Amino acid sequence: MSVGTSLDKRRQDWERLEVLMNQLAKGKIRGEPGSVSAEISSLYRAACADLSMADQYRLSPDTVAFLHNLVGRAHNTIYRSRRFQYQLWFDVAFREAPRRIFADPCVHLCGLLFFGLFSFTAVLAVSSDIYPDFPMQVLGADHISQMEQMYGDIEFDRSIDDNLAMVAFYIQHNTSIGLECFAYGPLVIPGLYATAYNATFLGTTFGYMARGDTPGGESFLEFVTAHGAFELTAIALAAAAGLRIGSGWLITSGLSRIASLQLQARKALPVMSVSAVLFLLAAFTEGLISPSSLPYVFKAMWGMFSSSLLMYYFIVLGYPTEASNAA
Amino acid sequence: MHSEKKIDCSVRVVTPENIEFEYALAGPFHRLPAFLCDLVIRIVIILGIGIALTAASPITSMLSTAFGTVVGLLCYFFFSWFYGIVFETRFNGRTPGKMLFQLRVISADGRPINGIQAALRNFLRVVDLGVPLSIQFFSVDAPPMYLIPTYSIGFVAFYLSPQFQRIGDLAAGTIVVAENQSHKPLIRRPDDDRVYALIELIPPSFAVTNSMARTLGQFMETRGRLHPRRRSEVARHLSAPILKHLGLPQDTGPDLFLCALYARTFMSQEDLSKHWESQQKQATQTEKDSIPPEFSSVAPSDDSFGPTSGMP
Numbered sequence: 335m336s337v338g339t340s341l342d343k344r345r346q347d348w349e350r351l352e353v354l355m356n357q358l359a360k361g362k363i364r365g366e367p368g369s370v371s372a373e374i375s376s377l378y379r380a381a382c383a384d385l386s387m388a389d390q391y392r393l394s395p396d397t398v399a400f401l402h403n404l405v406g407r408a409h410n411t412i413y414r415s416r417r418f419q420y421q422l423w424f425d426v427a428f429r430e431a432p433r434r435i436f437a438d439p440c441v442h443l444c445g446l447l448f449f450g451l452f453s454f455t456a457v458l459a460v461s462s463d464i465y466p467d468f469p470m471q472v473l474g475a476d477h478i479s480q481m482e483q484m485y486g487d488i489e490f491d492r493s494i495d496d497n498l499a500m501v502a503f504y505i506q507h508n509t510s511i512g513l514e515c516f517a518y519g520p521l522v523i524p525g526l527y528a529t530a531y532n533a534t535f536l537g538t539t540f541g542y543m544a545r546g547d548t549p550g551g552e553s554f555l556e557f558v559t560a561h562g563a564f565e566l567t568a569i570a571l572a573a574a575a576g577l578r579i580g581s582g583w584l585i586t587s588g589l590s591r592i593a594s595l596q597l598q599a600r601k602a603l604p605v606m607s608v609s610a611v612l613f614l615l616a617a618f619t620e621g622l623i624s625p626s627s628l629p630y631v632f633k634a635m636w637g638m639f640s641s642s643l644l645m646y647y648f649i650v651l652g653y654p655t656e657a658s659n660a661a
Numbered sequence: 662m663h664s665e666k667k668i669d670c671s672v673r674v675v676t677p678e679n680i681e682f683e684y685a686l687a688g689p690f691h692r693l694p695a696f697l698c699d700l701v702i703r704i705v706i707i708l709g710i711g712i713a714l715t716a717a718s719p720i721t722s723m724l725s726t727a728f729g730t731v732v733g734l735l736c737y738f739f740f741s742w743f744y745g746i747v748f749e750t751r752f753n754g755r756t757p758g759k760m761l762f763q764l765r766v767i768s769a770d771g772r773p774i775n776g777i778q779a780a781l782r783n784f785l786r787v788v789d790l791g792v793p794l795s796i797q798f799f800s801v802d803a804p805p806m807y808l809i810p811t812y813s814i815g816f817v818a819f820y821l822s823p824q825f826q827r828i829g830d831l832a833a834g835t836i837v838v839a840e841n842q843s844h845k846p847l848i849r850r851p852d853d854d855r856v857y858a859l860i861e862l863i864p865p866s867f868a869v870t871n872s873m874a875r876t877l878g879q880f881m882e883t884r885g886r887l888h889p890r891r892r893s894e895v896a897r898h899l900s901a902p903i904l905k906h907l908g909l910p911q912d913t914g915p916d917l918f919l920c921a922l923y924a925r926t927f928m929s930q931e932d933l934s935k936h937w938e939s940q941q942k943q944a945t946q947t948e949k950d951s952i953p954p955e956f957s958s959v960a961p962s963d964d965s966f967g968p969t970s971g972m973p
Binding site: 406517579 | 674676677680681682683684685730731734738742753754765767771772773776777780781784785787788790791828831832833834838840841869871874875877878879881882926927
């Protein structure tokens with residue numbers, strides 16, 4: 335039998351497969367999905383067989399290219415991505431993620447680096463006796479006057495809309511700090527530098543504003559109380575996620591660099607997601623509670639509540655149990 | 662191995678049916694329009710929500726002054742982080758931009774991507790978007806926090822990886838493939854009727870091998886794009902030894918001869934006999950009209966068809 339005869343016969347099947355796939359993609363098949371998928375799969379297998387026999391059938395390169403494409407599309411139609419599994423994701427979010435974060439050396443390192451430098455510079459900046467010029471040297475005169483003016487202008491009894499521009503600025507500013515720490519993380523050294531730099535900058539700002547005689551200092555402290563816990567933790571976690579990915583290609587422990595990178599990236603995913611959620615929570619707090627006219631007690635309560643929530647998540651849920659050790 | 666893959670820009674996949682097939686990899690300049698398209702869609706959606714919220718502010722402000730801010734923030738957060746993840750998980754590796762430009766994200770082993778892979782490659786887009794360019798570069802007075810993403814890290818990764826993967830793709834183990842709907846394969850029927858006469862001269866015992874069949878197919882596909890002179894120049898390499906082998910005259914037009922071999926190999930018997938009959942009829946007609954059956958007059962070309970083809 336010549337190629338032409340068999341090709342004409344086969345081509346009808348291929349065209350049928352194409353039509354069915356297009357219908358399926360457009361969601362037009364509603365009536366008998368079972369029979370249609372059975373037909374698609376048998377046509378797909380036939381096309382696969384045609385492709386594998388291409389040499390024997392003496393198909394021209396044109397036809398082979400067409401078949402590769404057809405089989406590829408049919409393959410993607412049949413082996414679809416799985417739907418979202420809620421139970422699985424709940425497990426990941428509240429069992430696996432906190433434990434993994436608790437045990438993650440990158441989180442320890444970044445947490446220590448970020449909060450350590452933050453506290454250290456805050457202590458240096460807060461005392462006006464030991465190093466009175468420290469904030470000036472770190473932040474620069476321009477930034478200090480800008481900040482003093484900005485927080486001097488906040489009036490918490492105004493409506494939120496009046497403070498909106500400033501709030502938007504700060505959400506954008508803090509999120510970009512987090513993104514910066516995360517995005518430089520895979521390069522390791524720049525990531526650690528970004529983390530250390532931002533910790534120093536933020537720590538000095540907090541310390542300087544807490545001196546007591548700084549103009550706008552009180553409103554600054556009132557402003558940051560509510561969202562500080564979420565915000566700073568989110569930045570530290572973002573840095574840790576970036577560093578974990580960076581450690582992938584640096585410390586391969588026997589795998590190829592790409593495989594190791596993929597493994598570590600998968601491990602970094604919970605850290606990344608938790609960090610993103612914390613940024614969202616921080617943004618809401620920052621947008622709604624921090625600039626509002628609510629009494630300071632409420633904001634302080636919210637700050638405490640958020641801190642205990644974080645502690646519960648990371649320590650209570652994250653503490654390794656025997657079950658998780660065995661796993 | 663890697664260099665081989667890069668040259669034809671395709672990736673081989675073995676399916677559960679134990680069939681190996683190829684995907685065409687999508688390069689950066691195929692993916693960029695899809696990315697920009699998604700970006701525009703996201704911006705339009707966020708702007709639309711912003712406008713709707715502003716328009717509805719007289720009503721919503723009765724509920725709470727912060728209502729608009731909350732909804733706006735939520736939408737912005739959702740669309741900037743989960744747009745790609747949701748679409749790629751739900752629609753089998755395609756965002757609207759990818760649908761438009763017929764691209765699809767799949768695992769590097771050919772399987773569909775899962776939620777975790779979609780999340781990884783979309784979260785890590787932040788890394789690929791670096792190194793950011795500060796707006797202060799253009800205007801000194803601009804606030805320091807607005808940065809322009811340059812996608813430079815992504816581009817470097819593209820060119821260093823054999824399968825056009827950016828950092829996010831590398832980490833998630835995904836590739837982006839092009840799924841253009843290619844044209845239907847056809848049997849190319851030679852337009853020159855002399856071919857059918859020539860077929861009769863090839864001995865029935867002469868069998869075309871598989872690799873020769875493939876070569877013939879390739880020749881027929883490229884032939885249409887070549888100048889007649891170039892055609893015979895290309896065809897001569899194959900036609901000359903075969904003509905010699907079969908003992909046919911060496912001055913048979915190489916292009917014509919390959920067309921005949923192709924038709925003999927690829928066209929069905931009925932198809933061939935149909936053409937053959939119609940040609941016979943024409944030939945008898947031309948004889949009646951007492952015009953000498955000179956093939957060179959049918960289609961003036963540089964091919965000389967040779968004396969043997971002066972039949973029937």
